[in-house]
Amino acid sequence: MPINAPPEYYKAEEKYRAAKTRxxxxxxxxxxxxxxxxxxxxxxxxxxxxxxxxxxxxxxxKKGRSRGIKKEGDVLVSIVxxxxxxxxxxxxxxxxxxxxxxxxxxxxxxxxxxxADYGGAKIQFVEIPAFFRPDHIGIVRNSDAVLVVSLSEQxxxxxxxxxxxxxxxxxxxxxDEDCEKIKERIWSCLGxxxxxxxxxxxxxxxxxxxxxxSTVRDLVEEIHSEMLESFRFARVWPGKYPGERVGLGxxxxxxxxxxxxx
Numbered sequence: 001m002p003i004n005a006p007p008e009y010y011k012a013e014e015k016y017r018a019a020k021t022r023x024x025x026x027x028x029x030x031x032x033x034x035x036x037x038x039x040x041x042x043x044x045x046x047x048x049x050x051x052x053x054x055x056x057x058x059x060x061x062k063k064g065r066s067r068g069i070k071k072e073g074d075v076l077v078s079i080v081x082x083x084x085x086x087x088x089x090x091x092x093x094x095x096x097x098x099x100x101x102x103x104x105x106x107x108x109x110x111x112x113x114x115x116a117d118y119g120g121a122k123i124q125f126v127e128i129p130a131f132f133r134p135d136h137i138g139i140v141r142n143s144d145a146v147l148v149v150s151l152s153e154q155x156x157x158x159x160x161x162x163x164x165x166x167x168x169x170x171x172x173x174x175x176d177e178d179c180e181k182i183k184e185r186i187w188s189c190l191g192x193x194x195x196x197x198x199x200x201x202x203x204x205x206x207x208x209x210x211x212x213x214s215t216v217r218d219l220v221e222e223i224h225s226e227m228l229e230s231f232r233f234a235r236v237w238p239g240k241y242p243g244e245r246v247g248l249g250x251x252x253x254x255x256x257x258x259x260x261x262x
Contacts, residue, residue: 006035012029012031014019015027022056024106026057033049033050036049039129060091069113069126073167074122076142077147079091079127079149079160080148082130082150082151086176089175090147091127092114093179097114097125099112108127111126118187120204126139147170150174151173181211193214195214195252196208197258210252212254215250215252217248217249231262232261234261
């Protein structure tokens with residue numbers, strides 16, 4: 001049965017044959033596997049390609065490998081995409097991270113981290129190199145969400161499936177897209193809200209991050225669960241009117257200010 005592979009497969013096959021380094025061979029094999037049609041006629045070839053890829057990955061030196069990323073923000077978002085998709089440029093625009101932006105494919109060999117502010121909340125971004133090493137894929141799996149660069153939704157799903165991260169919430173972005181819109185999309189994708197606490201007229205700049213649908217009770221428990229025993233009421237801005245008095249069951253919205261009376 002013919003494999004009926006698209007031109008992308010044969011281009012990747014040429015790259016594999018011309019590859020001189022282990023990393024170049026791994027990258028080409030990964031492209032071949034992604035481009036190869038998945039049907040009965042390609043089962044044996046697919047198995048051979050995966051076996052070859054596994055052997056090359058096992059040959060990688062373990063010294064100096066990334067062991068993960070320490071979470072420093074309210075959420076951790078992995079930036080993924082194919083070579084020259086604009087991942088580094090986007091990371092730099094979002095966070096100001098000191099990252100080299102190059103037209104040379106595979107110029108980013110290790111994860112690069114940056115943190116962006118979103119209304120006082122901290123979004124930690126990590127650029128994942130296009131080699132997709134197993135330890136780097138582990139970072140993606142530990143992320144709260146994935147930002148896929150320069151791909152359609154269908155191709156983004158295929159990429160995430162290829163690295164076995166298809167269960168992760170994801171958003172799609174272009175390298176030069178408005179950064180605030182990207183952050184808004186990530187927040188919505190994760191289903192999170194920011195709630196700002198107020199004490200004696202002073203509003204905290206750093207919000208409490210909660211799941212969408214959370215109530216005043218959830219906020220109190222997040223701040224200090226013992227406050228529930230002495231809780232009397234809370235006031236909310238904007239509410240139905242500024243300073244609306246509410247109870248523990250009040251459902252909070254993104255950006256609201258809450259002052260707790262106990």
